Amino acid sequence: MHAYRLVRRPAQDGPARLDDPVQRQVVAHTTGPLLVIGGPGTGKTETLIEAVAARVAEGTDPERILVLTFGRRDASALRDRIEARIVGVTGRVVREPLVRSFSAYAFGLLRRAAAERGEPAPRLLTGPEQDLIIRELLEAAVDDSAPDPYGWPEELRPALRTRAFASQLRDLMQRAAERGIGPDELARLGRRLGRADWVAAARFLREYIAVLALRDATGRGSLAYDNAELVRAAARMLTDDPALLEAERRRLRYVYVDELADTDPAQIDLLSLIAGGGKPLVAFADPDSSTYAFRGADPTIVGEFPGRFRTAAGAPARTVTLGTSYRCGAALLAATRRVARRLRGPAAHRALRPRPDAPPGVVEVRVFRTVTSEAAYVANALREAHLLDGVPWSRMAVVVRSTARQLPPLQRALHAVGVPTVVHAEDLPLHQQPAVAPLLLLLRCAVEPRRLDEEAAVALLHSPLGGADPLAERRLRQGLRALALASGDRRPSGELLVEALRDPSVLADVERGWAAPAKAVARLLATAREAAAAPGATVEDVLWAVWRDSGLADRWLGAIGRARADGAETAHWRALAADRDLDAVMALFDTAARFVDRLPGARTEVFLDHVLGQEVPSDTRAPVGDRGEAVRLLTAHAAKGLEWDLVVVAGGGRGGGADWARRGACWG
Template sequence: MTKLNDEQRAAVEHGEGPLLVVAGAGTGKTRVIIERIGHLLTHVRGLQPENILALTYARKAAEEMRQRAAERFGPPALRSRVSTFHAFCYELLSETAPRRTLDRVDQWIFLRRNLELLELEHYLRVSEPGRFLDDLIEFCHRCHDNLVSPADFRAYVEKRMAECREAARSSPLPGPTAKASRRQSRPDSQDCSEEEMARLQELAHVYERSEGLQERSQLVSFGAMISSAVALLDRSPELLQQLRRRYRFILVDEFQDTNPAQFELLVRLTGEHRNLTVVGDDDQAIYRFRGASYASFRQFEEHFPEHRRVILSRNYRSTGRILGVAGDAIAFNSRDRYQPDKQLVASYPEGRHVEVWEFADEVQEAEWTATEIARRVRGGEAGSYSNFAVLYRAHRHRDLLVKALERYGIPFAIRKLAVNRLPPVRDLVAYLRAIGRPDDSISLARVLADPRWELESDLLLQYCRRAAGQKQPLREALESAEPPQPWPARERLLDLLNRCRTLAQEQRLGSWLALLAHELGLYNHPGSGPAVGAFVSFVLRWDQEKSATGLLPEFLEYFAYFEEAGGLVAFPDEDEAWLAPPLEPSDRLGIASSDARQGVLWADPGGSVGRVELMTVHGAKGLEFEHVYVLRLLRGAFPTRKQEPLISLPAALWKGPLPQGDFHQEEERRLFYVALTRARSTLTLCTISNERQKPSPFLKQLTEASNPHLEWKRPAAAAPPVPDSGRDTEPSGRLRFSQIGPWAAAATRRSGDGFSLSASQLETYLQCPLKYQFSYGWRVPVPPAPPLLFGSVMHGAVKEVVRALAQRPGNLSPDALQAILNRHWPASGFADTLQDRKYREEGLRQLEGVRQIWSEGPSELLYQEKSFELEWGGTTLVGRMDQINRSAPAEVELIEYKTGRPQTQKDADNSTQLTLYAEACRRVLGLVPRSLVLFNLATGERVRTARTPEQFQTLEQTIRQTAAAIRAGTFPPRPGFLCRYCDFRPICPAHEETW
C-alpha cells in the first residue's frame, strides 16, 4: 500500500473534535475514511469497533467501505457500523414501531389509491387524476429535508394569509386578483389572490393528510425517514443518550450532498463529544436539489467553530491535462463554491490532450465512437474493452451507440437499465395482461405477434379489423370464429391463456410466473434471462412485501400505477444476478421449449477482453475508468434546459444559504465536472454541430478561455448509417420477441385498399405515423380513454340540450339537465369512482353553461352532427360537424364543442378540423360560414376565427402529402411529450430500451 501524503495523514491522525475534510476528485477520500477508522481503533484507548459509525449515501458504497476496512484492519473492523443515512434511520424507527418503507414510486401508488381522501381541488386534473402527485410528493420531501413539519407549514400559511389580510386593510388599492396559474404557483410569491391562498391551504391540507394516512398505515416514505428519525430523537432523550454513548466517533462520506435534516441528525448524534469527521467536495454536489452546493460546509463551520479543516488537493487519478480542463470548467461556478480558488494537483504527467470531436449528427457520433473504441482495443493501444466507459446525460443518448457497438461485435454493459422496458419483459407483461384482462386487445396483439405462435402479420391484421368492425375485444374475435386462413398454433395459444387464467384465479402470481417465463422460453434468449429473472424477483418482492392477495388482478393494477408513476425495474447488482431455477417436468405449463439458461447480462463476443461500460453521468459518480467518452455535449442536452418545479418550498422555510445566480446551470456544470474527472488516461468529449444542434456552452466557455489542454477535431467524412442490430432477426434456433411494432411500421397499404381521412386521422398521422397505423390501419381495438369517453358523452348530451332549447327556449330545469346527462352516462369506462364523480360534476356544470349561453342569445339551429364526405387533395375526406347555426339572415356560424383543455385563439386559428369543416360546409352544404367557433365547454368561452384562401391551399397540400405517405406505407414512430397519453405504448418500439 502506498504511503499517505501529508494532507491525508493530517486527516487520518486527527484526534478528537470536529474535522472537515475538503476532498477533491481522485484525492483518496474513501481511503482517508478507512484509514481513519483503523487509526481510531488503534490509538483511542478503550474504543471498540462498535463505537464507530460511518455514514454514506449509497448501499453499494457502504458495503465497499465495510469490506475495505476489514481487508485493511481485519475482521474486527466489520463490527463498526457502516451504513447509509436511510438504513440507519430506518433501524432507529423500527425499534419503536414496525414500519414499511415507501420508496418514491410506492408512495405515489399509495397516495393514488387514497386520492379521494386527499380532497384535492387545485392539484387534481380529472382526466389524469395522478398528474400532480409527483409534484406534491416532491414538495413534501423538500419539507422533510428542511425539517418543516405539517404543523410548521400550516403555521406559515396562516401567517401568509394574515399578512395578506393586513395588506388588504392597510392599502387603499385592492391586492392582486389575477388568477395564478397552476403551473406557476410559488408559495413564497407576494400573490395574495383568493386562488393563491386556496392553493396554499390545499398544500397544507395535503401535507397533513398524506402524512397522517401513511402514519396510520404504519408506513414511512423514503423522503420522510431522516426527519422522522430526528423527531424521534427529539422526543426520546434516553434513546439519544444511548446512541451518543454507543457512537463516540462519527464519519460521513459525500458530505456535500447532506441536506439540513441529515445535518441536524449528525448534530444530535455527536452531542457533547463532537467527534464528527465529514469528507466531501462541493464541486461534486449533484444531489442537493435547490440548496447551495456549499451549504452543508457552511452549516458545519457555524455549528462547529472549533473545527479543524484539511484540504486534500493531490489527485491520484487523472493526467494533468484532464485536471486542467476540469479545473477550468468548474471555475465558472465561482459564486457557488466553498473554495473558489481550489486547484487539484496531478500526480501523473500531463498526458494526451483532451479531445473534442465535433460531428455532423448523432449517427456519425455513434459510428465514430464505436469504431474508435474497436480500433484502440484491437490495435493493442488501450488494453481491454473494460478500460472504456461511455457517459451520457440521458439514457436515450446511448441508443445509436448500442446499435453501432453491436454492429462491430464490441461487448458492452449498460448500467441502470430499466428491465421493464426491455422486449422480453414487455412480452411477459403482455402475456400477464392478456391472461388477466381478456378485453386488453393491445396486449393480446403483442402476444399474437410472438414468433412462437407462427402467426402471419396479415392474419393478425384481419383479426384486428374484424374485432374493430364488430366492436368487440380482440380476444372475442380470436375465439368466436375459425381463422380466415390456416393457423395451427391458435388452439395451443388459447389453451395456454385459458389454463393460465384458471391458475391466476386460484394461486398467487409469485408461485407460477417463473414457470410461465420458462415455458415461453424467455430465459433462453442470450441476454434476456437475467432481465426476465430481475422482473420475476420484482414480482416476488411485491408478493411478499406489498400485496394483500398476491393474485394477478391485484398485480396488474399495481403495475399499471407503477409505470404511470415512472417506476423502473432495475437489474440487481451483478453479484446478485438472478439465475433461473431448474424446473421439474411436472412443473411445466404445457409448451414445448428448451430449458437452456443464460446467466450473464450480455453476450461477450470478445471472450475475456471485458466490456465497455455505458452509463449516465449520475451513475458514474464515484467510479473511474482509464478511457472516458462523453456523448451529446449539446446546448439543451448537456446542460439540460431549466425546468422550474411546479410547487416550490418557500424560501423562508429553507435551512441554510440559497444559491446565487443560475443554479440550474451551475448544478449541470458540477455534473459536467464529475464526468470529466472520471477519466484516468484519456478523455474524449463529443459534440454535434448542424442547423438545429450546437455545442454545449460548457465547451464554448472552455474554448473562449483558450484552455491549452483542449484539442478540437472533426472526422474526415460523414459516417454511413448504422444498421439495425438484427436482434429481432437472429438465426433460426434463437428466440425472437414480439414483432408487432416492426410489422406495423413496415406495413404498406395494399393495392385497392381504399381509405378515407378524417380531421382526427389527419392530425394523428401528423402527430405520430405509427399511432395512426395502429389506430386506423390495423384498427387494434382500444376502449376510449376517460377524456375521450367524457367528450363523447358530452357531445351527445349537448346535442340534446341544444335541440331542446331550440324547440322550447328556456324550458330546461337543473333536474332536466341532470336527466339528460344520466341518459348519456356510460355504465363503466372511468378509472375509478373519484374520476366518475368528478366528471359527472363537470358535465353538469358544462351543460348548465350551454343552457345559459343559448338562452342569452338563441340562434336558428340548422344542423347538428352533420356528416359529410368529399374529395379533396386526391383523397376522400369524411367527418361530422357538431353544429351549424344561422346567427343572422346572411350569417352562418360553424361550432365545434371542446370538453378538455380550453382552446386558445392560436388553437382556433391553426385548427385543421375547422379548416376542413369550413371547406365541407361550403362544398357539401352550399353554406359559407362567416365564423368558425371553438366552444370551450369548460369555461363557456367561444373562440372565433375565419379562414383565408391560403389556409385552404395549405391544408390541401398537407392532405396530398399525408395520403401519399400512408399509401407508401410510411409509419415511423415519432416519440415525444404526447406519448404519455398514447394507448399503444405497450407495443410501440420507440418505448423499448435499446439493448
C-alpha cells in the first residue's frame, strides 16, 4: 500500500526591482487612474506585485483589491506571486488576493447577482456546445427541400457544412458581442458596406440568440453565456442596476490591470463601470506585445486609456513610462531597437536603457541552407553553453513560430546530442501532442470507418498503440500480399493492410511476430466501436475503454519505475517521455470530462471535431508533472513575459508559423 501526501508547490517570488524611482512612484500611487507603459523586461508585473503588497501592508483588505489579467493561467500564476510577496512583506498569511481574468470576474458578478435574486447560477457556454448549435442551424441552410432562411451568398454555400466555416462564424459572432454589435447593427453595417455575408450572418445571429434563449427557458433554467457575451452581460447588468453598480464600486478600493494591450472593448466597458470616475486604477501595458488580437484584443486601447479614464477633476489619466530594462544588456537592446524601427505606433517606450551593472549580452544571427543544419547548430550551441559556460538546461529556451511544423527536427537534433527538452502541454494544441494524436485517430477511425485508409492504418501501427517499426510494417505487408496472391487477389498491400485492421481474422496465417501490431490496433478499434455503440455511452466512456485495453498506463509507469531503479541514461530518457505522455493523456481526459459535463448527450464525433479544430493550446486544469532540468521549446506567443539566460529563435527567416489572417477568409 502506498501513501501519498499532496504538497502545494511554493510560489516563486522574483526579486523586487525598486531601485528605479519610476517604479517606486507607481507603487506609491493611490489616487485616480494611472497608465504605466514599459517595454519587455522593465518590471511591469513586478511593480504591480509590489503595489498590491504595499496596499495590503498598509492595512487594506486583500479582497478589496482587484487585479485583472487576460487568461485563467495568467491569473493563477500572478495570484501565486502576489500571495508569496504579501507573505514576504507582511510576514503573515492573509486571505487570497482577488486576481481574476476579465471573464472570471464577470462570471462572478453574474453568479452573485443571480444568487441574491434566488435564481439559478449562470453557466458558461463552451466552444463545442456553441459549435453544435451553430452546425445544427447551418444544416437548415443546406437543406435542398427548403429555402435558405439566412440568405447566404452563393459563393459561401459550398463551405456551409465545413467545420472551418462554423468556427469562423462563431469567431465573427464573438467579436461582434465584444464590441456590443447586435444582429440589427451587424445587418446595417453589412448593407452599408455591401457585405451580403454580414447581412446573412446577422439573420443567423438573431436565430442563434433565440435558440439559446429557448434552451435556457426550457432546459436547465439558467442563462448561458460564451466568453465574449459574459463580459458584455456583466456590464449590461451593472448599467441596468445603479444600486448594484454602486455597491461593487464601494467594495473595490483599488483596481490593477495587467496586460492592458490584450483587452477588448467589452472588457474596457466593464472596467470603466467599476473603476471609472477617478477611482484608484493602475493599468500596465506594452503596446508592442499584444498577442491576443485573433481573440478580439485591441492594442489601440492603450492610447485611448488617458482620455477614457479621467481623474475626479476631469483631467486625462497620467502616464508614466518605465525606461530601465532589467532583462537585456546594451548589445541586446541595440539589436531590439533596430528591429523595432519597423513597428508602428508611439516609440517613446522603446528607448530602453540597461541597468548600470548589466552585462552587454551577445546577439548572433546565423543563416542555414536547410532545416537539418539549423537544428544541428542549435543543438550544439545549447550543449556547449551547458558544458563550457555552465548555463543550466532550465535557463535555456528555443522559440519557434510554429510548434507543429518546427518541433520534430529540433527535438531529434537535441535528443541526438543529449540535450533534455520539454514542451509543456500549454504550448501545443491537444491534438498535436504525440501521445494524444493516436488516440484521437483511433477514435475517429472507429466511429467513422471510412476514415480508416492506408495513411491512417500506417500511423496507428507505428504509434504506441501498435508499436510497429518500419521493418515490422514491411514484413506485415509482405505476409498479407503473399496470402492474397496465393488466392488470386492482386490488390495492393495498402488495401490489404486496411482490411486486416477491419477484419483481423485475415491475420491468422501471418507470422505471429509481424501480425502482433495489427492485431493490437484491430482489437482497440473493436473496443472503441463496442464502447461507442453502448446505450448512453459518452466520449469519456469510449476513451476509458480504449485506455484500459491499450496497456499504455502500465507500460509508461513501468518506464518511470525502471528509471528510478537503475538510473541508466537510456531509461532516464524513456521515463521523461513517459511522464510527458501521461501529462498529455491527463489533459485529454480532463477535456473529455468537461465536454461530457457540458454536453452529456453529444456524440463522440462532436468531441473529435472540437479537439481537432483547436489551433491554439486549450486551457486545462489537469495536473502536470515536474520535468526538472530541461530546455523549453515553445512559441513566441507562449514566451511572452518569461526570461532565460540563453534564447534561440529558430526559423526566424522562414515564412512559416501560424497564419491568423485566414480567419478572415470569409468575413474580412
